[in-house]
Amino acid sequence: MGTDIVLVAGAVLLGLCVGSFLNVCILRLPRDESLMRPRSTCPHCKQPIAWRDNIPVFSWLWLRGKCRWCRNPISKQYPLIEALVGVLFGASLLAYGMTLHAVAAALLGTLLLGIAITDARHYIIPDEFTWGGLVIGLLLALGGGVNGFLQALLGAAVGFVLLWLVGMAGTWVFKEEAMGGGDVKMMAMVGSFVGWRACCSLCSPAPRWARSFSSRCRSRRSDSCRSGYSSRWVRSWRSCSVMRSLPGTGIFSRAIKSDG
Ligand SMILES: [Zn+2]
Numbered sequence: 102m103g104t105d106i107v108l109v110a111g112a113v114l115l116g117l118c119v120g121s122f123l124n125v126c127i128l129r130l131p132r133d134e135s136l137m138r139p140r141s142t143c144p145h146c147k148q149p150i151a152w153r154d155n156i157p158v159f160s161w162l163w164l165r166g167k168c169r170w171c172r173n174p175i176s177k178q179y180p181l182i183e184a185l186v187g188v189l190f191g192a193s194l195l196a197y198g199m200t201l202h203a204v205a206a207a208l209l210g211t212l213l214l215g216i217a218i219t220d221a222r223h224y225i226i227p228d229e230f231t232w233g234g235l236v237i238g239l240l241l242a243l244g245g246g247v248n249g250f251l252q253a254l255l256g257a258a259v260g261f262v263l264l265w266l267v268g269m270a271g272t273w274v275f276k277e278e279a280m281g282g283g284d285v286k287m288m289a290m291v292g293s294f295v296g297w298r299a300c301c302s303l304c305s306p307a308p309r310w311a312r313s314f315s316s317r318c319r320s321r322r323s324d325s326c327r328s329g330y331s332s333r334w335v336r337s338w339r340s341c342s343v344m345r346s347l348p349g350t351g352i353f354s355r356a357i358k359s360d361g
Contacts, residue, residue, distance in 0.1 A: 108199070109191050116190025116207065117157035120183035123215050127182070130227040131219055146171035157183040182218070186211050201244040208237055209294045216287060226283030231290045238293030253293045260292025260300045261285055 125136055141150045148170040154160045161180040168175060189210045197203035212234040216226050235257055242253030264287075268280025292300040 109194055112194040112203075112207075113187045113191040116187035117183050119190065119207075119211060120186030121155070121157045121179075123186060123211055124179050124182050126215055126227075126229070127218050127222075130229050131223040131225055143168045143171060143173070143175075145173035157187070178218075182214065185214060189214075201241055205238070205241045205294055208241075209234070209291070212237075212290065220283075226281070226287055228286065231283060231286035234290040235286075235293050238290060242293065252296050256292035256294070256296040256300050257289040258292070259297035260288035260290075260303075263300060264288040 122136075125141065129136055141155065142148060143150065145168060148168070151169075154164060154169055158180045161175060164175070166175055166177065166180075167173065190207045193203040193207040193210070197206060212230050216230050219230070220226050238257070239250065239253050242249045245252070264280065264285045268278075268285065271280055272278055288300065288303075291303065295303070
């Protein structure tokens with residue numbers, strides 16, 4: 102389909118920068134800190150990180166994963182997330198061309214990645230990802246006119262209600278809270294991107310069981326469970342399972358009816 106190699110490279114570079122911003126979100130949103138200031142510092146020696154040491158992926162490789170000043174290691178998570186989002190942006194452009202679909206795919210993937218990691222690390226899904234993502238999903242759907250917008254709105258409503266019902270059923274079966282509010286909001290956000298039909302197939306049994314299981318761990322708040330690696334991975338798999346099931350749902354074909 103002849104997407105220009107320069108365009109793909111541009112998309113990857115943009116993705117690297119968005120990934121760098123996603124790192125800031127993952128670090129600061131759970132702590133309710135501003136995303137803009139103060140400037141990023143080394144967690145060990147508190148030296149501000151200069152722009153030349155803040156170039157996505159390349160700076161980390163150049164400094165061999167160590168702080169320029171104190172030589173303490175810098176987490177691999179930073180370059181990994183930057184690279185992942187870069188690949189995601191490039192792949193979205195290759196899959197959908199220069200369309201709103203590509204923008205939606207790239208942003209939804211970025212949001213889900215942020216949710217997966219924040220959820221695995223802090224057991225919360227920040228509203229900025231869910232409500233903020235919902236607004237982005239609805240705005241992008243405007244590209245498909247009034248009908249596209251209504252489809253996205255319906256998708257959000259179905260996602261919200263469907264997961265809320267699953268949560269209620271889980272609570273009834275397990276006799277304890279089976280679904281957090283963040284999960285329900287996340288599904289509303291996903292619904293605004295993929296439309297109601299895809300939303301229904303995303304709430305298929307496999308991810309649902311993972312959600313119930315992991316939420317049961319969370320609601321118990323037992324230390325063994327909270328610190329347990331297995332439950333951590335089940336939790337992040339929960340968000341990943343949504344990501345994994347996305348390609349099979351005819352993603353974006355309903356919510357966004359722009360041509361391209
Ligand atoms: Zn340092």
